Amino acid sequence: MNRNIFSFRNSLASKVIFSTVLLSLGVVWLTGSALYSQLSDGVKQVNLETSLAEARSSFFNAQYEFLLVKGANTKIITETVQEIIISSTEVSLNQDRKSIFLSRFGQSADPLGTEIAPDYSTATDELDISSFPTELRQRVRASDIVEYKYATVKYKNRADANVLIAGRRIAIPESGNYEMYLVYSLTNQNTTLSLIKSSLLFTGLALLFLIGLITWLVVRQVVRPVREAARIAQQFTEGDFSQRMKVESSDEIATLGTAFNEMALSLESQITRLENLSRVQQRFVSDVSHELRTPLTTLRMASEVIYSAKASFDPNIARSSELLVAQLDRFEKLLEDLLEVSRFDAEVAVLEPVEFDLVRLIERCIEDVRANAHDHTISVEIDHETEQVMVRADFRRVERIMRNLLSNALDHADEKPIHVSVVATATEVGVGVRDFGPGMDPAALSRVFDRFWRADPSRARVRGGTGLGLSIALEDARLHNGELDAWGALGQGAHFVLTLPLIAGSQISGRPIRPQPKDYPQPI
């Protein structure tokens, strides 16, 4: 069952899970991205504000210190610069690294230029000053407030880094105007951001997995009864009508179950009803058979007793006894045929296959039919390729087919010879019975297997056929999974071809003998 669930094409569950997970992926992606951008904006903002506040305080402190030492000598100023550099680069707890960059610009502080003013320009941490954005430096030189910018700066001894640079113009006494920059490393911020990103990613994936799992559980609840219904329907197909679906709740699935069970019950009762009908029919056939046969037996024996004494009767009574015997024969044959037809109609005809030689059977049938025929002038030839053809079939039925075909041919032969051919293949055998009598037109051909249908009502009763022979022969052939085909043309005679599987019940794959005879069209 699990294997089926995951085979996409065949399983409703996997289809539902797939689309649910796909849609959820979109939703999780969107919400995750929004969340991430909000969070990162917030983190950056807080970081920026903290850094700028600190920078402002550093710049203010530097300005204140330099104001205090105004007019002092160079040594004191130099010490002050050193102090400011140290205090400004002190790293607080959650900061990674902080660098400072001082650069003098413009004219020196001594307007008179009598003394060369000392230059305190410097950079800590091996900063590569050339990588500083010039746009920021111009802004700082021109401005009186703190300017900032995110940038990537180069270090001479380390890898490049993303940093926040805050800068302000500072005046150092006895030296001139300086740009003072504080460079804040963003490593910590980036670490935080990537932590947030990976947490979001993990949460999203976990969410997707859970959604998939939940969908599977839910879908299984729905699919299980459907599968159950399918299984039970399958068993119905195989003829087991006892199975029912379990109905445990009162939801839509339960409605399906109830409806299914009602259908099953109705089907079962219909089938039982039909089976009963068939059984009643079978009983009726059996009863009629018994009830008619017993008086018929008495009648036949009585008629035979009378017939055997006919020599002592006067001619009229003697002839009557002959007619009595003959008509009883006919009556009996008709009864047999009718019973057989009703057995086919009730579908209670059963096959009793035995193994026998078909060629021998046909030869014997020909002998019998010839012996019973009123005129012995008609010749029946048999043409078979092999000495014997062993088949597994119902002997009585095959014999009846052959007798019916042969007597039908004799009835319509117009005293011309009848030709019987037998051709066997590996799986089936064909028997053709060809006569050269008046033949049939297409309209007659289409009705030739109909019950009680006679090609020519005025002539067929001569031999006392019941009019059921061919239709019974067709049913007999089909009971074997075989076929009986007829061919006929006006003035060209008729050709009846029986095709039987060598083993009754297996399929026939072709016609060893084609209904259209080889000798047609005949040169006239």
Next chain:
Amino acid sequence: MTLVMVVDDDQDLAEMLGIVLTGAGIDVDLVSRGDEVLEVFRNNPPDLVLLDVMLPGLDGIEVCKLIRAESMVPIVMLSAKGDSHDVVRGLEAGADDYMVKPFRHPSELIARIRTRLRRTNADISGLLVIGDLSIDVTAHEVSRAGKKIALTRLEFDLLVALAKEPGRVFTRDALLGEVWGYRHSTDTRLVNVHVQRLRSKVEHDPEHPQIIMTVRGVGYKAGVLGGS
């Protein structure tokens, strides 16, 4: 004179059978109810029983079993049903032969009865040995190691027919002609059922017969292996 017991519930048919059989020089005892058969049978044992399948009182199949339980008399079933199910049931109950109503000719019935009454194999006499069975044709007895085996007349005839030519393969048709006297019947079920019954009496293991062997697709033969 030969006595045939006719068991049929149809009065007219029974009377007609009586007329035909009497005409052929056979005495007739008419019984119309299944449950009366045994009493009449014991009081006046017939040479052959003609038994209808459908009977009031007691089913013909049951009657057949009861008669067979105490006698080896030939039994010919009369059946209005051609359905093989009933035929086989009758044969398995112990009937030797059956005829389906309506019979083609009364003479056919008489021929059957005469075949069953005739002493077949009258041409041979003395002792036949097949496997560890000894068959005393004259005394109509079969024994194994001095112990008698009870066979019906038909079973005895079937066994002798096979045993008189050990190793020869008899087709079912040939056996039908030889034992049942059929000129050409196609009902090989008669042979099959009786071979099964005979085997159950004379074989050590009916599933693996040593005395009556099946020749696939042809028929039967008596085993030629020497006896113990």
